[in-house]
Amino acid sequence: MPEARGDIREIVGQPVFVPLYKLFLVYGKIFRLSFGPKSFVIISDPAYAKQILLTNADKYSKGLLSEILDFVMGTGLIPADGEIWKARRRAVVPALHRKYVMSMVDMFGDCAAHGASATLDKYAASGASLDMENFFSRLGLDIIGKAVFNYDFDSLAHDDPVIQAVYTLLREAEHRSTAPIAYWNIPGIEFVVPRQKRCQEALALVNECLDGLIDKCKKLVEEEDAEFGEEFLSERDPSILHFLVASGDEISSKQLRDDLMTMLIAGHETTAAVLTWTLYLLAQHPEAAAAIRKEVDELLEDRKPGVEDLKALKMTTRVINEAMRLYPQPPVLIRRALQDDHFDQFTVPAGSDLFISVWNLHRSPKLWDEPDKFKPERFGPLDGPIPNEVTENFAYLPFGGGRRKCIGDQFALFEAVVALAMLMRRYEFNLDESKGTVGMTTGATIHTTNGLNMFVRRRDLSAVPPPSTRVAAAASAGYAFASVVTPAAPSVVPPPTPAGGGCPFHATPGTPVPGRP
Numbered sequence: 347m348p349e350a351r352g353d354i355r356e357i358v359g360q361p362v363f364v365p366l367y368k369l370f371l372v373y374g375k376i377f378r379l380s381f382g383p384k385s386f387v388i389i390s391d392p393a394y395a396k397q398i399l400l401t402n403a404d405k406y407s408k409g410l411l412s413e414i415l416d417f418v419m420g421t422g423l424i425p426a427d428g429e430i431w432k433a434r435r436r437a438v439v440p441a442l443h444r445k446y447v448m449s450m451v452d453m454f455g456d457c458a459a460h461g462a463s464a465t466l467d468k469y470a471a472s473g474a475s476l477d478m479e480n481f482f483s484r485l486g487l488d489i490i491g492k493a494v495f496n497y498d499f500d501s502l503a504h505d506d507p508v509i510q511a512v513y514t515l516l517r518e519a520e521h522r523s524t525a526p527i528a529y530w531n532i533p534g535i536e537f538v539v540p541r542q543k544r545c546q547e548a549l550a551l552v553n554e555c556l557d558g559l560i561d562k563c564k565k566l567v568e569e570e571d572a573e574f575g576e577e578f579l580s581e582r583d584p585s586i587l588h589f590l591v592a593s594g595d596e597i598s599s600k601q602l603r604d605d606l607m608t609m610l611i612a613g614h615e616t617t618a619a620v621l622t623w624t625l626y627l628l629a630q631h632p633e634a635a636a637a638i639r640k641e642v643d644e645l646l647e648d649r650k651p652g653v654e655d656l657k658a659l660k661m662t663t664r665v666i667n668e669a670m671r672l673y674p675q676p677p678v679l680i681r682r683a684l685q686d687d688h689f690d691q692f693t694v695p696a697g698s699d700l701f702i703s704v705w706n707l708h709r710s711p712k713l714w715d716e717p718d719k720f721k722p723e724r725f726g727p728l729d730g731p732i733p734n735e736v737t738e739n740f741a742y743l744p745f746g747g748g749r750r751k752c753i754g755d756q757f758a759l760f761e762a763v764v765a766l767a768m769l770m771r772r773y774e775f776n777l778d779e780s781k782g783t784v785g786m787t788t789g790a791t792i793h794t795t796n797g798l799n800m801f802v803r804r805r806d807l808s809a810v811p812p813p814s815t816r817v818a819a820a821a822s823a824g825y826a827f828a829s830v831v832t833p834a835a836p837s838v839v840p841p842p843t844p845a846g847g848g849c850p851f852h853a854t855p856g857t858p859v860p861g862r863p
């Protein structure tokens with residue numbers, strides 16, 4: 347197998363997937379990269395990725411990832427392997443069934459509307475630029491908090507110790523995922539290194555909050571059992587936690603906590619990063635931004651997208667699909683070989699750590715025409731299927747593939763489509779170049795280096811042409827609309843969600859939203 351001699355200085359200080367891309371162009375679709383005693387096999391080929399994720403999936407574990415995430419996710423779905431993973435996957439997947447996700451679409455719209463009134467309108471009025479990466483991170487946290495345990499962080503309007511603790515844990519998980527040594531295994535480190543101490547305190551706070559929510563939910567389910575017998579889909583608490591508690595599985599509170607923490611982390615920063623990079627791309631491609639606005643103006647005007655609108659928001663969806671190609675979250679998938687495996691003439695021995703570089707697959711000049719260019723039309727007619735690992739034969743892995751594929755893919759795509767459609771309808775976004783380049787850094791997802799600072803302006807909707815003339819304009823916009831649907835419901839601006847937030851077990855008065863978390 348080709349051996350790439352890595353100079354650690356080339357990797358330190360830049361997002362790891364960037365040097366891996368340069369090495370891929372030199373060494374090809376499979377190569378070994380060694381740093382001192384550490385060695386990784388880098389995979390950048392769709393057939394090999396399919397073999398690891400699908401056909402030979404039982405020969406691989408999460409390896410390094412489980413070790414890194416153990417402190418925060420325990421035996422949650424992402425780090426779990428073997429029988430525990432099988433049992434939890436069987437239990438958790440039904441909680442994200444399409445029907446259930448559909449019932450959340452309204453909540454996505456409420457959260458986006460609340461973000462608009464709590465934050466964007468204020469920045470639009472003041473004329474100051476806003477870090478949209480921070481905004482999307484908070485929007486993602488509010489949405490996932492409600493979906494997973496019916497808890498209103500309301501991080502868009504205020505801050506509290508639990509929100510800060512969640513961010514401390516996220517940053518620690520990301521730091522560990524890029525650290526050259528497993529410093530967290532050094533005995534007693536949490537007593538001497540201040541960051542480790544803060545991490546332990548944050549973990550204790552979030553765990554206590556989650557335990558409180560689990561207890562509250564269990565009590566509610568008992569009451570409902572008394573009231574409704576076998577019925578476990580609750581109008582009082584439509585969360586994933588309620589589904590898991592009420593579905594009657596014998597499950598320990600520790601396992602439930604690991605599941606919740608996994609979904610909180612997996613479903614938060616990923617979607618936030620997708621929206622961040624989508625908006626970044628749209629700022630540089632005004633023609634695509636205009637095409638989304640035409641679609642939204644025609645279909646929704648000022649109402650929240652409903653379930654029935656999702657299929658029709660084709661251009662909005664396609665732009666997000668293309669943004670996920672250019673900025674995959676996470677950019678690298680990690681596996682460990684449990685047995686020897688063979689890739690053409692090369693053998694990967696048991697015990698090897700593998701990185702499937704999704705970044706390389708998504709930007710491979712062998713797989714994509716002008717791979718670095720933003721071209722939403724590359725996936726074919728808007729009426730065609732939504733691209734995924736199957737339609738693109740593992741050259742496109744926005745949500746992974748095979749049996750460890752993301753369980754929140756539909757949830758996340760609907761969330762991103764609803765949020766983007768609503769924001770593009772109401773606002774124009776322009777980069778604040780005085781804040782420097784956006785830049786990329788990596789943790790579990792791709793972050794900006796300096797924030798996505800943007801000027802936010804309310805759109806002048808009086809200038810939007812009436813529907814009849816818009817259809818003709820859309821046809822000449824460069825992006826073809828497959829169909830233009832007339833709004834079925836009257837235009838209604840949703841009322842902002844009342845401010846809530848603060849863990850009920852650690853309630854503190856709200857404080858204004860600060861800068862980057």
Ligand code: HEM
Nearest residue numbers: 423424609612613616617620675745746750752753754758
């Ligand atoms: C745009 C947003 C999202 C992206 C890009 C994304 C991406 C991914 C990817 C690539 C994987 C596969 C990881 C691997 O093979 O190693 C994954 C797994 C997973 N995702 Fe997501 N995800 C997103 C949103 C969500 C949401 C909203 C949830 C939960 C509500 C979620 C829960 C999970 C879980 C539990 C797994 C592990 C599944 C398993 O191993 O069985 N994700 N995600």
